Amino acid sequence: xxxxxxxxxxxxxxxxxxxxxxxxxxxxxxxxxxxxxxxxxxxxxxxxxxxxxxxxxxxxxxxxxxxxxxxxxxxxxxxxxxxxxxxxxxxxxxxxxxxxxxxxxxxxxxxxxxxxxxxxxxxxxxxxxxxxxxxxxxxxxxxxxxxxxxxxxxxxxxxxxxxxxxxxxxxxxxxxxxxxxxxxxxxxxxxxxxxxxxxxxxxxxxxxxxxxxxxxxxxxxxxxxxx
Amino acid sequence: xxxxxxxxxxxxxxxxxxxxxxxxxxxxxxxxxxxxxxxxxxxxxxxxxxxxxxxxxxxxxxxxxxxxxxxxxxxxxxxxxxxxxxxxxxxxxxxxxxxxxxxxxxxxxxxxxxxxxxxxxxxxxxxxxxxxxxxxxxxxxxxxxxxxxxxxxxxxxxxxxxxxxxxxxxxxxxxxxxxxxxxxxxxxxxxxxxxxxxxxxxxxxxxxxxxxxxxxxxxxxxxxxxxxxxxxxxxxxxxxxxxxxxxxxxxxxxxxxxxxxxxxxxxxxxxxxxxxxxxxxxxxxxxxxxxxxxxxxxxxxxxxxxxxxxxxxxxxxxxxxxxxxxxxxxxxxxxxxxxxxxxxxxxxxxxxxxxxxxxxxxxxxxxxxxxxxxxxxxxxxxxxxxxxxxxxxxxxxxxxxxxxxxxxxxxxxxxxxxxxxxxxxxxxxxxxxxxxxxxxxxxxxxxxxxxxxxxxxxxxxxxxxxxxxxxxxxxxxxxxxxxxxxxxxxxxxxxxxxxxxxxxxxxxxxxxxxxxxxxxxxxxxxxxxxxxxxxxxxxxxxxxx
Ligand code: HEM
Ligand SMILES: [Cu+2]
Numbered sequence: 001x002x003x004x005x006x007x008x009x010x011x012x013x014x015x016x017x018x019x020x021x022x023x024x025x026x027x028x029x030x031x032x033x034x035x036x037x038x039x040x041x042x043x044x045x046x047x048x049x050x051x052x053x054x055x056x057x058x059x060x061x062x063x064x065x066x067x068x069x070x071x072x073x074x075x076x077x078x079x080x081x082x083x084x085x086x087x088x089x090x091x092x093x094x095x096x097x098x099x100x101x102x103x104x105x106x107x108x109x110x111x112x113x114x115x116x117x118x119x120x121x122x123x124x125x126x127x128x129x130x131x132x133x134x135x136x137x138x139x140x141x142x143x144x145x146x147x148x149x150x151x152x153x154x155x156x157x158x159x160x161x162x163x164x165x166x167x168x169x170x171x172x173x174x175x176x177x178x179x180x181x182x183x184x185x186x187x188x189x190x191x192x193x194x195x196x197x198x199x200x201x202x203x204x205x206x207x208x209x210x211x212x213x214x215x216x217x218x219x220x221x222x223x224x225x226x227x
Numbered sequence: 228x229x230x231x232x233x234x235x236x237x238x239x240x241x242x243x244x245x246x247x248x249x250x251x252x253x254x255x256x257x258x259x260x261x262x263x264x265x266x267x268x269x270x271x272x273x274x275x276x277x278x279x280x281x282x283x284x285x286x287x288x289x290x291x292x293x294x295x296x297x298x299x300x301x302x303x304x305x306x307x308x309x310x311x312x313x314x315x316x317x318x319x320x321x322x323x324x325x326x327x328x329x330x331x332x333x334x335x336x337x338x339x340x341x342x343x344x345x346x347x348x349x350x351x352x353x354x355x356x357x358x359x360x361x362x363x364x365x366x367x368x369x370x371x372x373x374x375x376x377x378x379x380x381x382x383x384x385x386x387x388x389x390x391x392x393x394x395x396x397x398x399x400x401x402x403x404x405x406x407x408x409x410x411x412x413x414x415x416x417x418x419x420x421x422x423x424x425x426x427x428x429x430x431x432x433x434x435x436x437x438x439x440x441x442x443x444x445x446x447x448x449x450x451x452x453x454x455x456x457x458x459x460x461x462x463x464x465x466x467x468x469x470x471x472x473x474x475x476x477x478x479x480x481x482x483x484x485x486x487x488x489x490x491x492x493x494x495x496x497x498x499x500x501x502x503x504x505x506x507x508x509x510x511x512x513x514x515x516x517x518x519x520x521x522x523x524x525x526x527x528x529x530x531x532x533x534x535x536x537x538x539x540x541x542x543x544x545x546x547x548x549x550x551x552x553x554x555x556x557x558x559x560x561x562x563x564x565x566x567x568x569x570x571x572x573x574x575x576x577x578x579x580x581x582x583x584x585x586x587x588x589x590x591x592x593x594x595x596x597x598x599x600x601x602x603x604x605x606x607x608x609x610x611x612x613x614x615x616x617x618x619x620x621x622x623x624x625x626x627x628x629x630x631x632x633x634x635x636x637x638x639x640x641x642x643x644x645x646x647x648x649x650x651x652x653x654x655x656x657x658x659x660x661x662x663x664x665x666x667x668x669x670x671x672x673x674x675x676x677x678x679x680x681x682x683x684x685x686x687x688x689x690x691x692x693x694x695x696x697x698x699x700x701x702x703x704x705x706x707x708x709x710x711x712x713x714x715x716x717x718x719x720x721x722x723x724x725x726x727x728x729x730x731x732x733x734x735x736x737x738x739x740x741x742x743x744x745x746x747x748x749x750x751x752x753x754x755x756x757x758x759x760x761x762x763x764x765x766x767x768x769x770x771x772x
Contacts, residue, residue: 012345013340013341013749014334014339014340014341014342014343014345014418015343015418016418016754020417020418023417024343024344024413024414024417024418027412027413027416027417028343028344028409028410028413031409031412031413031443032409034443034444035405035409035443035444035446035447036447038443038444038445038447038448039447039448039450039451041447041448042447042448042451042452042481042484043451043455045481046451046455046466046477046481049474049477050474050477053474054472132462132464133461133462133463133464147472148465148472150464150465151464151465151466151472151473154458154462154464154466158455158458
């Protein structure tokens with residue numbers, strides 16, 4: 001290329017202009033989320049099939065989960081989605097300090113979620129011998145209907161684990177964004193990395209919104225008044 | 228296609244800066260973000276995998292020369308067909324055209340400087356390589372014997388081979404396909420040159436777009452399925468294994484939910500190449516552009532609805548079977564539309580029989596055979612007889628090898644002068660195309676007959692009345708093998724010694740041909756403005772040579 005115009009910061013050479021780059025970035029994220037949807041979708045479908053096949057076992061398994069932790073985590077995550085949205089808003093109106101503040105809050109909330117998940121819930125499950133492959137103990141009171149409780153926990157750990165992995169990646173992305181925001185990289189004209197990462201963060205949030213009832217709530221406890 | 232005419236006459240390759248000589252050294256290749264160089268990285272790696280997979284095929288055909296098996300133990304035979312299938316499907320055919328020709332051509336055909344996300348593109352190659360290493364490790368550490376379909380419970384409790392590294396390898400490469408597909412979709416949506424509307428796009432782009440949709444929607448499902456299989460094996464928790472409470476049929480549903488669309492991942496890009504070849508070598512615009520374009524999308528969509536036709540005899544309700552049968556017939560319609568339109572394009576064209584065209588004509592014949600025999604299999608009653616026999620093997624090889632690989636080789640021969648700036652020896656190329664065609668038919672036609680007569684697939688021994696046909700098939704395979712080696716030799720030779728090609732040796736339309744060969748790193752000095760439809764050969768002023 002013979003003539004190069006002076007390009008705005010963050011501009012990548014393969015694009016014609018900043019607008020094209022921004023549109024490509026957000027379309028790319030949407031397409032990626034489509035893939036993610038099918039990824040979790042396959043898992044949800046498998047879970048639903050087995051839940052239908054082995055309903056008693058899945059109900060027993062669901063009862064053994066700690067709903068209060070799940071509910072608390074749901075609130076934490078929804079809060080983090082709000083602060084994420086506020087971070088983008090502060091970039092749009094050009095407030096650097098608020099941007100950094102909201103990003104850090106989002107990270108803290110994400111970390112709180114993981115903390116509750118790992119140190120309270122999973123540890124509790126481990127102590128109760130509910131982790132398949134790590135000293136899982138079948139309890140006599142489950143009887144014959146409980147034959148597939150280990151399968152429920154296998155799904156539980158896989159699904160929440162995969163979700164947690166997404167959270168960890170998300171926190172990593174947020175850390176990078178925080179540094180960028182702190183250096184003043186985002187302006188009302190250019191904030192698409194924030195916007196695109198926000199999409200991702202909300203998506204991970206939505207996955208949890210599906211996971212929570214699927215795993216914790218539809219055990220029949222509330223529908224049938226518990227045991 | 229563009230109004231800009233070419234003024235890059237025979238500049239010797241060495242003296243002009245292009246993507247090949249812009250930088251030297253291993254590092255400049257391993258860290259490149261140029262889509263053209265990444266295409267070549269893929270080309271080298273999938274060619275390697277093709278010959279590894281081919282090696283297992285040769286051993287199988289040698290073994291089957293004798294009814295009692297001439298070469299290996301039955302257990303080893305199981306490993307041979309598994310590793311052949313896994314490598315050919317996941318490590319050669321799925322990435323073949325998209326990752327090589329697609330990577331090279333998508334930006335060039337739409338008048339862009341690169342794909343939308345060049346670093347992601349490089350990352351996807353590394354992911355492919357890591358996946359391939361896992362699978363090759365499985366090969367070395369004793370092999371796998373589950374069949375490329377990994378059916379449970381073979382793959383869960385019964386197999387004592389390297390199922391875990393193989394499944395992980397396939398799982399990992401899946402992400403490479405997803406990233407490639409994502410990159411293509413965004414690039415095609417957002418980076419077309421001014422004036423290049425959707426209905427002016429080359430049909431190759433439509434085909435790649437449709438393929439990318441399947442990559443994006445299908446691949447994650449196989450990924451999750453293989454991961455569950457992996458968990459089952461590692462943790463011994465029943466998910467798919469009936470002995471410990473899992474459901475093996477569910478595995479098949481999930482597997483084919485991806486793998487039927489995946490067969491279209493393998494053929495759609497080939498169909499795209501076909502539209503480019505047929506138009507160029509009959510010097511006509513495509514017959515029924517929008518039909519060909521939309522049939523690609525139709526195939527991509529319907530292909531997600533027919534997976535049950537692989538399970539007609541595996542415990543699926545008869546009503547489900549009926550519906551899957553009808554839907555399978557429907558997916559044949561857009562495929563047939565394409566074949567008719569290519570044929571109609573040939574009609575009254577001024578046809579020349581250059582090497583790429585020979586491959587294209589071979590494709591039409593072989594793909595038609597493969598597609599028509601698919602209808603036998605999609606009919607419930609005939610499938611009960613043919614299921615699990617060599618008829619299946621012949622059916623999908625006619626499509627995947629006779630179709631997809633033919634198109635791949637045709638495409639490589641067509642764009643080779645653009646990629647390398649050099650011409651290959653035309654006589655040898657035509658000779659190789661004929662050898663491949665003859666060898667292919669001799670290998671696989673007898674397998675239709677074997678299957679019809681009742682010879683089951685995946686057995687190491689067979690009754691002696693099948694020997695004649697088996698020997699024919701093995702003889703054909705050796706001819707086919709030689710046919711594949713010839714291009715390998717002369718193409719490599721031509722990179723150094725071939726005559727300079729010039730920007731447009733075929734007199735073809737399309738933006739990629741308006742650049743010098745090999746193209747400069749940024750593809751276009753100035754982004755072209757497109758003012759005409761694709762394949763406007765009737766008003767063409769471009770001449771060959
Ligand atoms: C014209 C449309 C097609 C129809 C109606 C069709 C139909 C079928 C059916 C019904 C089967 C299952 C047979 C059985 O298991 O009993 C089958 C198997 C197969 N088809 Fe096709 N097919 C078509 C196109 C293709 C294409 C385009 C490809 C690949 C590029 C392909 C590759 C395969 C493979 C790999 C198998 C065997 C899978 C296995 O069991 O290992 N088919 N086909
Ligand atoms: Cu199929």
